[in-house]
Amino acid sequence: SCRHVTNISSAEAMNTCYIASTYSTYSMEEIVAAAPGGFRWFQLYIHQNRRLSEQLVQRAEALGFQALVLTVDVPYGGKRRVDIHNNFQLPPHMEVENFRGSIEVGAVERCMVTPEGWARAPCPSKNDRSEYGLPAHSFDPSVCWDDIYWLRSLTHLPIIVKGILTQEDADLAMKHGVQGIIVSNHGGRQLDSTPATINALIEIKETVQDRIEVYVDGGIRTGSDVLKALALGAKYVFIGRPTLWGLAYKGEEGLREVLQILKDEFHLSMALAGCKKVSEIGRHLVQFSRL
Amino acid sequence: SCRHVTNISSAEAMNTCYIASTYSTYSMEEIVAAAPGGFRWFQLYIHQNRRLSEQLVQRAEALGFQALVLTVDVPYGGKRRVDIHNNFQLPPHMEVENFRGSIEVGAVERCMVTPEGWARAPCPSKNDRSEYGLPAHSFDPSVCWDDIYWLRSLTHLPIIVKGILTQEDADLAMKHGVQGIIVSNHGGRQLDSTPATINALIEIKETVQDRIEVYVDGGIRTGSDVLKALALGAKYVFIGRPTLWGLAYKGEEGLREVLQILKDEFHLSMALAGCKKVSEIGRHLVQFSRL
Amino acid sequence: SCRHVTNISSAEAMNTCYIASTYSTYSMEEIVAAAPGGFRWFQLYIHQNRRLSEQLVQRAEALGFQALVLTVDVPYGGKRRVDIHNNFQLPPHMEVENFRGSIEVGAVERCMVTPEGWARAPCPSKNDRSEYGLPAHSFDPSVCWDDIYWLRSLTHLPIIVKGILTQEDADLAMKHGVQGIIVSNHGGRQLDSTPATINALIEIKETVQDRIEVYVDGGIRTGSDVLKALALGAKYVFIGRPTLWGLAYKGEEGLREVLQILKDEFHLSMALAGCKKVSEIGRHLVQFSRL
Amino acid sequence: SCRHVTNISSAEAMNTCYIASTYSTYSMEEIVAAAPGGFRWFQLYIHQNRRLSEQLVQRAEALGFQALVLTVDVPYGGKRRVDIHNNFQLPPHMEVENFRGSIEVGAVERCMVTPEGWARAPCPSKNDRSEYGLPAHSFDPSVCWDDIYWLRSLTHLPIIVKGILTQEDADLAMKHGVQGIIVSNHGGRQLDSTPATINALIEIKETVQDRIEVYVDGGIRTGSDVLKALALGAKYVFIGRPTLWGLAYKGEEGLREVLQILKDEFHLSMALAGCKKVSEIGRHLVQFSRL
Secondary structure, three states: OOOHHHHHHHHHOOOOOOOEEOOOOOHHHHHHOOOOOOOOOEEEEOOOOOOHHHHHHHHHHHHOOEHHHHHHHOOOOEEEHHHEEEEEEOOOOOOOOOOOOOOOEEEEEEEEEOOOEEEEEEEOOOOOOOOOOOOOOOOOOOOOOOOOHHHHHHHOOOEEEEEEEHHHHHHHHHHHOOOEEEOOOHHHOOOOOOOOOHHHHHHHHHHHHHOOOEEEOOOOOOHHHHHHHHOOOOOOOEEHHHHHHHHHHHHHHHHHHHHHHHHHHHHHHHHHOOOHHHHHHHHHHOOOOOO | OOOHHHHHHHHHHOOOOEEEOOOOOOHHHHHHOOOOOOOEEEEEEEOOOOOHHHHHHHHHHHOOOOOEEEEEOOOOOOOOOOHHHHHHOOOOOOOOOOOOOOOOOOOEEEEEEOOOEEEEEEEOOOOOOOOOOOOOOOOOOOOOOOOOHHHHHHHOOEEEEEEEHHHHHHHHHHOOOOOEEEEHHHHOOOOOOOOHHHHHHHHHHHHHOOOOOEEEOOOOOHHHHHHHHHHOOOOOOOOHHHHHHHHHHHHHHHHHHHHHHHHHHHHHHHHHOOOOOOHOOOOOOOOOOOO | OOOHHHHHHHHHHOOEEEEEOOOOOOHHHHHHHHHOOEEEEEEEEEOOOOOHHHHHHHHHHHHOEEEEEEEEOOOOOOOOOHHHHHHHOOOOOOOOOOOOOOOOOOEEEEEEEEEEEEEEOOOOOOOOOOOOOOOOOOOOOOOOOOOHHHHHHHOOOOOOOOOOOOOHHHHHHHHHHOOOOEOOOOOOOOOOOOHHHHOOOOOOOHHHOOOOEEEEEEOOOOOOHHHHHHHOOOEEOOOOHHHHHHHHHHHHHHHHHHHHHHHHHHHHHHHHOOOOOHHHHOOOOOOOOEE | OOOOOHHHHHHHOOOOOEEEEOOOOOOHHHHHHOOOOOEEEEEEOOOOOOHHHHHHHHHHHHHOOEEEEEOEEEEEEEEHHHHHHHHHHHHHOOOOOOOOOOOOOOEEEEEEOOOEEEEEEEEOOOOOOOOOOOOOOOOHHHHHHHHHHHHHHHOOOEEEEEOOOOOOHHHHHHHHHEEEEEEEOOOHHOOOOOOOOHHHHHHHHHOOOOEEEEEEEEEOOOOHHHHHHHHHOOOOOEEEEHHHHHHHHHHHHEEEEEEEHHHHHHHHHHOOOOOHHHOOOOOOHHHOOOO
C-alpha cells in the first residue's frame, strides 16, 4: 500500500509513545497494523453521539492501546487565525477514518455557547467541512467531570486527561480518579493568552506530587527543553510541530531524524547538566529568574 | 438620505451599547432616528458656555438616551503627534452637528493653563479649525467635581464618568454620587505614559467593589481581551479603533463584522475558559505574572 | 558680528536657566553680552593649573553668573565610541575661548590612572587636539571633596555639584556644604552602564529631602518627561541634545521652537494630570511598575 | 619559523595571564619558547587514556606553567549548532600538537551517555575528525570529584577548576582542595540555557568568600565589563572571542590592540567609578535591578 502510517511506525522504531487521535486520517486498525509492538495511547475526543465514542473506546482497548487520553480542552475548536488566513482545508484525498460508515446522516442539532449558557442550533450537513474537515458533532461541549466515571465504566484502560493548566483542575482530575495528566494548552491553538505549559507544569506538579504521573506538551523543541520539563516533574514530554517539520522535510526519514535529534540532544544535555541517569534529573537543575 | 448613521444602527442591530459624543458629526436627533430602539448613552463634553451643555443634557434626556457619560479627562485636547504629523483636519463636508446654530460668535476669551494656574487669552474666531474642527471653547478646563452636582440638578439620567484611572479618583467619583465609571485613558491619546486601562481597572475595582458599575475601554481588540476585562471586574467594555477599522474596510457591513467577530470570539473564549455563563467569569481566570 | 551666541540668547528669551561651560566656544564675556539679563550659571571644570580655575570663578562672579556648577564626573573624558567612529574634531574655526591667552605652554606632566593609583606622564603639547580640541590639562583628575572648601574660599556664589548618581555621594555633597545637586550621568557619555538619572533622582531625593535643591538632566525629551522629573522631586530639569536638534534644524529659531514645545507640552501634561499649579505636582503622579 | 604563537606572545607582552589548552594547535613546548617569561596556566582536558594526561601534567609543571586549570564542563563536546551549520572542520594544515606521536591507534571503545547511565560503543578511528578535529577519546566523561585527588598526586601546581556555575559545585570544589575556581559556561557553547556567568559569579562568591580565588569568563567585551566582574568578586577575568576578533582583524597586532583597549577601558571605567586603586573596587559599585 502506498498509504504509509509514518508517525506510528517511526515512534515504534524509536521506542517512543505515540498518541493516536480520534480524528486521525488513519483508522486505529491501520495504526496498529503499522506498528503492532508500539507503545501507543488512544486520544479520545468525545462525540455528541456518545454511542460512537463508546465504540471507539472498546476498539482501542481491543486493539491493545495501553491508555485512553481524554481531550478536555476542546469543547469547541479554537479560533485559529493562521488557518483562517491560509484557508486551511483537509486535502480532498484525506478523510477522518475512525468513523467511516458510522456517522449518522440527517438533521441534527448543534450545541452553541451563548452568554446565557448552551443553546442548540440546526446543524450543518455531514458534508460541511468548515471545521478542518471534521464531521459535524465531533466535539461534545457538554463533557464534564462526571464523564470520567462514564469512561471508567467502559474500559479497564488507564484514563489520562489532556489539557489541564491549573492546580484546581489537576485536583479535580485526581478526585475523579484519572491515572495521569497531560499538561497542555493544545499547542497554544485553542485560546489566546493561556499560560505556557512549562509554567503550568510547575504549579500542577506542586499539587499532584507523585500521586499520579504528569506529562507535558507544548514548546518542546530541543533536548534541553526535554531536560527542563523532566527537571520540573514531567514523566514524559510529547511533541507536535517538530514531527510535522520532520515529515515536511523528508517524510518518515525526516521524522525519525527529528526524534533522533531530540533523543541525542536530551542525553547530551543530561550529561552536561551532570546527570548520569534520568533518576538524577531534578528540580535543582532549574534556576528560576531572580526577577 | 445618503447620510448613514452607521455606528448607531450597527450597534442597535448587534444589541450593543452606543455612546454618542457631544462632538459627533451627526446630531442627537439623527442618531435616535437611525436607531430608535437602540441602547445608547450620551457622552457630554462640558462647553465653556454652560448654557449650551444644559441644552444638550435636556435634549439627550428627552430623546431617550439612557445615561449621561461625562468626559473628565479632556480639560484640553491632548497633543496627538500623529495627527500633527498627518496634518489632520475634519473633512470640509463634515461638521459638528449638535451645536448647529447655537454657537455664539464674537470675541471671547479662552482658558489656558500656565505654571501659575489658569489664565485667559483672546480666543481664536469661531472658524478656527485648529483643534480638529471643534468650535472654540468646546472644552471647559474649569470642570471640577462639584459639576457632578450641577449635572445632577439638570437630569434624572444616571451619570457615568469617563476617564478615571486611579483609585483616588474613583473614590471621589463615588463620593459625588455617580452611577458608573468608565476606566479610560482616551485610547492613550490624551497624555503620554498613562497606565494601561486593564491595569487601572484592577486597582479601581478593588476600591469600588460592587457599589457602582465599572466599565473599561482601551486596547480591546479580541474576544479574549473582553474576557479578561470582564474577569477583572468590568461590567461592559467599549471599543473605538476596531469600529474605525471595520468602517474603513467596508462601511456598515465592515462594522457589523467587527462587532460579530468580537462577540463570537468572546463567547468562544468564555467557553474555552470553562465558563457556561457570563456570571461564571471571575478573577480566578486571570493568572498574574510571577514577576 | 556674525558670531551669534544662540543658546544663551534663546534661553534668556524663553526665561530659562542657561549653564555656560568652561569649555564653551564663546567666552563668558561674550555670553553675558548676548543676554545681559539672562538667568545663567557657570559650569566649572577644574583645570590642572588651579590658578586658571580661580581666575574663571572670579570672572564668573564678577560677570553676574548666579551660581557655580562644579562638574564632578569628568576626572577624564569618557570613551565616546560614536565620536571615535565619526573621528570627531572641533571644527578649525572654533576654539575654546575662556582660556584664550592664558594657557601655559611648555613641558608639563599629565595625570593618568593606573591599577596602582595615579601616575604622571609627559604631557602632549598644547596643540594636541586629541581630546575634542580641549587644551591639555583641561581636566584635573585629582579633584576631591575638599576642593569644595577651596571653591567656597574663592566665591560667594552658590556651589552646585553636577554628576551625582548615588545617595552616598549626595550625602557627601551636603556634608561639604553645597547648595544644590544636579543628578546627571553626563548624558550617558562618560561611563557605560550608569543608572538612568530618573532612577537616581528617586534615590537621591530620598536622602536629600528638601534640605537643598535637586536638579536632573539626561533623557528629557518631552513635556511629560519634565512632569515626571518634577513629580519625583527635581526643582529644575536641564536639557542637552534637544537644544542641538533645534539648532541643527533651524539655528536660533529652531532652538526657541524646541524650548517652546517643551514648555507647552509640560503645561499641557500638567493640566491633563490634574495639576493647576507646579506646586500641585507630586510623587503621587507616578505609578511605579508592579514588577 | 613561520608558525607564530601569537596569543601567548601577546599575552606576555601585555602582562596578561595566558591559559594554554590541551588541544592547542601548538605544543606546550612551542608556547613556552614563544614567551618564556609569560604568566601562563595549562588547561587540562582529561583524556580517556589517563596515562596521556599524566604525561601532560608533568610536562606542564616541568615547563614552568604556574597552575593547572582542570576543565570540568566538557564530559562531551556540546552541540554547537553554528559549527554544524557552517560545517566547521579544523583546517587540514592545523593539528592538535600536544599528543603528536602518543595517541594510541587501534580498536577502542567510547563512552556514551544513555538514560540508564554510561555505555560503551565501538570507537571511530583515530582519523575521524567529526569532533572539531580532536582525536577520539579526547574527553573522558567519567571524570569526577575524586580525580582532583588523582591530579593532586601528580603535581605540585595549584589546581583551578574551570566550568563551575553553582554554589553547590563551588562548595564541592573547595572541599576537594582546589586552589581556585573559574566561573564559566564555556562561552555558552556547551549547554543551552546555562546561567550568565556574571550572575553565577555573584552566587558563587557568596559561598566562597575569600577562601580561594574566583575568576570568571564569558561575555567580557568592554572595560566596564571587567570593572563589573571585579566589583562582584572576580580576581581575574578571562576572554575568548575578543582575542579571535583581534586576530581576525590584524593578527598579532590586532590581538595586542584588543588587549590594550580592554586595559585602557578598564582603567578609565575604574577612574570614572571613583576608584583610584583596584583594591577600591567593590560590590558597592553595582546597582542591582529594582525589578
